[in-house]
Amino acid sequence: xxxxxxxxxxxxxxxxxxxxxxxxxxxxxxxxxxxxxxxxxxxxxxxxxxxxxxxxxxxxxxxxxxxxxxxxxxxxxxxxxxxxxxxxxxxxxxxxxxxxxxxxxxxxxxxxxxxxxxxxxxxxxxxxxxxxxxxxxxxxxxxxxxxxxxxxxxxxxxxxxxxxxxxxxxxxxxxxxxxxxxxxxxxxxxxxxxxxxxxxxxxxxxxxxxxxxxxxxxxxxxxxxxxxxxxxxxxxxxxxxxxxxxx
Numbered sequence: 481x482x483x484x485x486x487x488x489x490x491x492x493x494x495x496x497x498x499x500x501x502x503x504x505x506x507x508x509x510x511x512x513x514x515x516x517x518x519x520x521x522x523x524x525x526x527x528x529x530x531x532x533x534x535x536x537x538x539x540x541x542x543x544x545x546x547x548x549x550x551x552x553x554x555x556x557x558x559x560x561x562x563x564x565x566x567x568x569x570x571x572x573x574x575x576x577x578x579x580x581x582x583x584x585x586x587x588x589x590x591x592x593x594x595x596x597x598x599x600x601x602x603x604x605x606x607x608x609x610x611x612x613x614x615x616x617x618x619x620x621x622x623x624x625x626x627x628x629x630x631x632x633x634x635x636x637x638x639x640x641x642x643x644x645x646x647x648x649x650x651x652x653x654x655x656x657x658x659x660x661x662x663x664x665x666x667x668x669x670x671x672x673x674x675x676x677x678x679x680x681x682x683x684x685x686x687x688x689x690x691x692x693x694x695x696x697x698x699x700x701x702x703x704x705x706x707x708x709x710x711x712x713x714x715x716x717x718x719x720x721x722x723x724x725x726x727x
Contacts, residue, residue: 487536
């Protein structure tokens with residue numbers, strides 16, 4: 481579970497985020513939506529601990545996020561920024577294997593190899609395993625990056641809550657990729673994972689969300705010009721079925 485409590489972020493004379501309060505529960509998908517520059521990525525950077533709030537606090541499983549050691553955090557949280565740039569000639573399998581780095585010392589090689597293959601299968605990219613990552617389409621590169629962050633937590637003990645934090649994971653995905661992401665999200669939430677991601681497209685947001693948070697001007701809003709054909713999206717808790725029903 482992630483709790484955002486009275487969070488404000490100020491950089492110089494700019495207020496990037498203000499008065500943010502939300503609980504992102506285990507076993508559910510929280511989608512943060514809103515227009516470009518509404519603050520979604522700034523919030524995700526806070527959750528990934530790349531930046532810190534000016535005021536307020538973020539709790540991970542009831543403990544302040546800053547109290548978690550880097551190695552502990554990497555075993556509990558897997559995150560994907562909006563852009564992932566690689567400067568080396570990695571194969572697809574190499575990229576997915578990078579997700580195993582936090583667990584290399586915890587398991588024998590055969591476990592790592594098995595988990596990487598499973599992650600490739602979840603996103604239907606095993607036939608591409610030997611292909612150069614840089615040669616792939618944007619849609620396939622996104623699947624590879626999603627498989628990488630899945631490999632980081634796929635064999636984690638069910639006794640510890642998992643957190644999957646993704647910034648715009650649906651960007652560039654085709655319908656097959658979206659279907660694969662849906663299956664993975666369902667599997668993780670069945671394991672009580674806390675899944676949080678951003679989506680600019682309101683139709684995709686409601687397709688995935690069990691809790692939907694709308695951002696405008698760096699804060700959560702209950703009324704928004706960011707509307708769907710069925711009306712305005714507002715912060716709410718709901719079941720997956722009712723979320724899809726509003727899509």
